[in-house]
Amino acid sequence: SLxxxxxxxxxxxIMMKLGLAPLHFWxxxxxxxxxxxxGLILSTWQKIAPMALLIQTSHLINLNLAIALGLTSILVGGWGGISQTQLRKIMAFSSIGHLxxxxxxxxxxxxxxxINFILYLxxxxxxxxxxxxxxxxxMLDVSISWSKTPMLTTTIMLILLSLAGLPPLTGFVPKLLISLELVKxxxxxxxAAVMVISILALFFYLRLTYIVTMILPPNTPNSLLTWRTSNPTHSPTAIINVMALILLPVTPN
Known part of the structure; x- marks a missing residue:
């Protein structure tokens, strides 16, 4: 009706501003x-205002429209990320899927x-x-960083698994709570449809994790020790990395 x-x-x-499929092409x-x-600002800070507006006007949104665009976004987020090698595009499709x-x-x-939006951020x-x-x-940049920053590379692997939604990491919380609420x-x-479609995204997360951890770059030095420059510590990165991995125990009921 009018x-x-x-x-x-x-x-x-608002959904176009958030980058939800099929309005995601930009x-x-x-x-x-x-x-x-x-890219960090675009993927996080720039989405706070439209998401707040979307939540405040949620009673006006058509249910069928929300479900259709949500399923499409999860499908596009998984399907689009499979063939990507550029990490920023992978994160873009990851964002589409999570939203x-x-x-x-x-x-x-x-x-x-x-709650799920905060965990996404x-x-x-x-x-x-x-x-x-x-x-x-x-992807190649991450795989060759192992010899220089082994701890951070390991953390990146765990964050990827968290984004994939595997337990017992933080990323399992949104999928668990949403699935339980839908069943309720x-x-x-x-x-069931949401979880099945999410297998596409799980595939490219696991693929990227495999590349990060299992594939050695060519022409690696044979010496036991590699030249490492002293990297300054980044406390905000360390804190938010911990939050991205171990928030499952504090999940609200």
């Missing part, structure tokens, strides 16, 4: 063309959407800050 047109237009505009290309610190989870649960429980910030510290923009709302088929 009375639904303004709310529908507002919802679509996000991977823009994120690929900017630096990692700017799809948040959108699906928005009509059922806006407070749960807010933590995990995405941890990933971008870690990549910034090792100046990595491609008698949307079992929707919960």
């Amino acid at each position: 009375t639904d047109l303004p709310s529908l237009t507002l919802s679509l505009a 996000m991977p290309e823009v994120l690929q063309g900017i630096s990692l610190p700017t 799809g989870w948040i959108l699906i649960i928005l009509k059922f429980d806006p407070q749960l959407s807010l 933590i995990m995405t910030s941890a990933m971008f800050l870690s990549l910034t510290n090792i100046f990595a923009t491609k 709302q008698n949307a079992t088929l929707l919960a």
